Amino acid sequence: MLEVTGLRAGYGEVEILRGVDMAIEPLEIVALLGSNGAGKTTFNAVLSGLNRPTAGGVVFEGRDIAGLDPVAIVEAGLVQVPEGRHVFPNLSVRENLELGGYRRGRANRKSNLERVVAIFPRLRERMDQKAGTLSGGEQQMLAIGRGMMSEPKLLVLDEPSLGLSPMLVEEMFALIGRLNGEGLTILLVEQNVRQSLEIAARAFVMENGAVSLSGPAGELMRDPQLQRSYLGI
């Protein structure tokens, strides 16, 4: 579904991504792991068209999307829920969700909205409340709900568990597993290594802007190098 080869990008003169290779098959959860500053968010920004790559290719459903603008990339069905949520604070929860279907999924907006609030009942209670007044966990649900309103083919989640209480983190991972079970392909970007590996099919570990380790999630869980650096064993 997604194939990234030799991807390079950065900010100005500074190169952050130094040749990233990775692939995602339909209906998978793929985890992209790595410590703070490894380049995960930069990678997502390039996927979504917020940053331009300097070299390499991004092929999504057989089409080269490297360097396209975010409008075209959302239109193609690659949708990102960014780190830090970036919900519209001055708009109501309902309006936030409606705008999720601004570019894609317009025809089914009503039924999509019903589906999202069925998944996140807490949003239903807050439909007419300004998004800026929601708690961090609720904002994260809203951000994911907004992403789902555009009927994504591939949903990229950038650190969805960041800043949530341990109980909410559990809930969030369970939910991601459930969305995947309903047929959604997910790229899960996380620092929460153990829980990510539990729900992912495969994983990539990013270090210094390149993939240092990859494979089926079960195998990585037993990898001595990964255990040492990320699982504290």
Add this chain to the structure above:
Amino acid sequence: MSEFSILLPSVLNGITTGALYALVALGLTLIYGVLHIINFAHGSLLMLALYGVYFLAAGFDIGPYQALVFMPAAMFAVGYVLQRFVIGKASHDRDENILLVTLGLSIVIENLALYFFRSDTRVVDTPWSFETVELLGAFLPLPKVIAFFGALATAAALWVLMTRTDLGKAIRAVAKERKGARLVGIDVDHVFAMSFGIGIACLGIAACLLMPSYYVTPQVGHGFVLIAFTIVVLGGMGSFVGALIGGLFIGVVESLGGLFLGESLGQIGIFAIFILILLFRPTGLLGHKV
């Protein structure tokens, strides 16, 4: 009784003028709220719209109210193109650059107007320019009453646009959260240009409503732009309701100021308010909101 019979017409007159001020200020506050820039070209674009109305009447026999069919669309196009291809391109995302670009634009537009139209004062005469309407014993000029309702209708339409349409929601989204907007596939540059265009379209409507009871010269925008700035500051930068109430309020202040201090001093009250607000309530009387 005699006090009342002097005050009431003055207050009503002020409210009708104020509605037009509000319309000019609505465009300014919309542009500020979304693009975070103060459009110094607002006054010269109003002037341009007034000339548009004048030439439609003088050259094509199209009256100011018939011009409502053309002017908003024409001014919208001017605003869209200016933002998308001039202001947006020249400013390289730096607010201080945008300030200079809009200031420069206003000087260019004004000098072109001086060159092509000369500094003559021009008016559009209509048969009903001097008709009056009686309200609560006060006689109000018919064009000002029409302008009042026209301005309110425009404000209502703008409110519907901003709260009920995808475009309006996208405009409000972009005002506060550009990255989030890009990630749902909103074309931010297009939305910026739409916002600017809509703000300038308000000037097109204001020009049609204003012309029957007013005049146009190349400098006519100056007076309006200072009043509009005052209203925007008074109502809270970026606030729609604030601009509406602020406009009506300033209209009344000007009118009563004129009554008690004389025509030439009437506007002093407005600038006194401007300075006082900046000193004591810089976020505006109604706070800050888009």
